[in-house]
Amino acid sequence: MDTQPRTSVVLAGGYSTRFGETDKALAEIDGTAMIAHVSSRLASAVDRILVSCRERQQPAFDRVLSALDADVPIEIVPDPEPDRGPLAGIVSSFKQIETTYAAVVACDMPFVDPAFVEFLFEQAMGHDAAVPELDDGHRQPAQAVYRVGRTVTVGDQRLAADALSLRGALSELDTLTIPAATVSEQTSWRSLRDINSREEFIRETADDSSTRDGQ
Template structure:
């Protein structure tokens, strides 16, 4: 890609219902909240980080990021209507993104690999989306790079008809899929895994994720 500015959006506005104990974004691995881990890793891959969240989450998130020295490197995009799903969070956040392309990642991917994100950015020129394929053929849209204006336009169309699926947006986007074999060559599969339960979190803590 030719655009020198790179941005990232961290989606953190969900209610963590499946997680079950508090806000998942603030759940700690070895003493460090997952949101802090994700933002910290992103700062080596992008110029601007936006955290997409609900209004009531902001103060706790700012406190956690401030304690890690990351507050000045982070902006916030507050969801106008809470919990409408990732597509709405992306659309709202992209209103504040100035770069041509932006990465979108979930707040619960503490092993995020900034080098792999840079790999995705490098393959984004001309595409609406660059998305890694997981083993088994499924896509991982929550660890991908998107063309800001095109995705915002498609999101407007879908949300206007109350269609909230992020996967559904790919039917309208010119998407470059990074095959699973290539993903395996470029990064550890664990970098694409999210934390859905306390057991997942305990597993990462035991393995000393850094």
């Protein structure tokens, strides 16, 4: 079993354009901001968490995350080049990381399964990335594990060429795609679901409330 230290980057630098005027990372579920839910869940799977965001987001994130009773350090990493998408956020964050591999999880996945993140770390060994395939056949690079050094090299080259697609970067990495059938055996599809709109947020949190009420 892999016992190397593990790091995770939470991607939170987007503009939440489909969510309304509120930063969706700060939308509360049971009184706790969504970004805190993600970070709290990841804390049981990794040894350090970095939050990639725009500089103007940092004060609000500091307030929310400083109140989180996490067992691992959580650090804010403002993106020196905002508005260039998740690949840029990953590269700038990975440059602050010393571990061989790091998980990447979007801030709008509040039901991320830490056991599945651990599974992705195990699967990534010997590859540049381990990326789950969704039930619609698409891959989910915003909840995946990457080899830090190689991802920085490829990412820097692509960003210099103004090729900003994170999915595009997978084609230049030795990427292990976890088949959808395997993913469904390891976790629920809900754990990989990202919340983009206010309607999705209401529906997903209502589902969460219903699940708790039924327990």
